[in-house]
């Protein structure tokens with residue numbers, strides 16, 4: 001069966017800075033994969049490469065068996081950005097944010113039809129944001145904001161979801177709602193790649209984990225990948241113990 005994501009030996013430079021070094025990852029359909037690495041290890045660059053926003057100098061990237069730009073234009077890739085990448089002052093409601101996920105379904109007019117409105121309301125309900133739907137996006141809490149962007153992916157009917165730090169600054173309820181939804185997406189055949197510093201959450205959430213430090217150091221079962229000696233290799237310390245040591 002075609003892989004959801006197949007990155008082979010991708011190298012990316014920003015000027016003279018090496019951000020990805022012959023990185024290879026494979027993501028199967030129906031699975032959740034956690035992407036773990038320290039700040040600056042290339043996680044966002046890997047996402048951008050998969051979305052076709054950054055073109056690798058060498059290597060190849062296939063998404064649903066096709067090139068990333070085509071996959072993104074077809075609406076197959078849903079993206080939940082890092083907080084820093086969003087203009088929270090933009091005058092747009094939560095419902096309108098979720099509706100942007102329907103653009104690919106609307107054709108040139110971008111005029112929502114009944115099916116689009118229904119998809120948006122269903123997605124809002126699944127992330128428990130129906131009551132917040134008319135509020136300006138920036139007025140939501142951190143966890144609610146993340147849930148709004150997850151709802152956008154659901155409304156989009158993306159079969160690949162990329163989430164950049166979805167648990168950063170998020171309350172427990174939002175984390176649980178998002179985790180449950182991602183599992184459902186995978187159980188229905190979707191594929192989820194999620195970068196996170198929340199290593200404790202990963203074994204319950206992910207089928208696979210990837211350790212990234214410009215290179216892919218390891219990809220495999222989260223229990224195995226998150227062994228202290230492997231984390232020490234990626235972080236230079238064991239981040240599982242960071243809180244206890246502090």
Ligand SMILES: Nc1ncnc2c1ncn2[C@@H]1O[C@H](COP(=O)(O)OP(=O)(O)OP(=O)(O)O)[C@@H](O)[C@H]1O
Nearest residue numbers: 014017018019037038039040041042043044045046
């Ligand atoms: N547009 C850019 N121009 C120049 N350098 C960049 C650019 N984007 C990222 N970098 C650099 O590339 C490296 C990888 O950055 P990237 O954002 O992919 O890391 P990351 O793992 O997502 O980090 P974080 O966890 O802090 O978000 C870093 O050294 C970063 O400074």
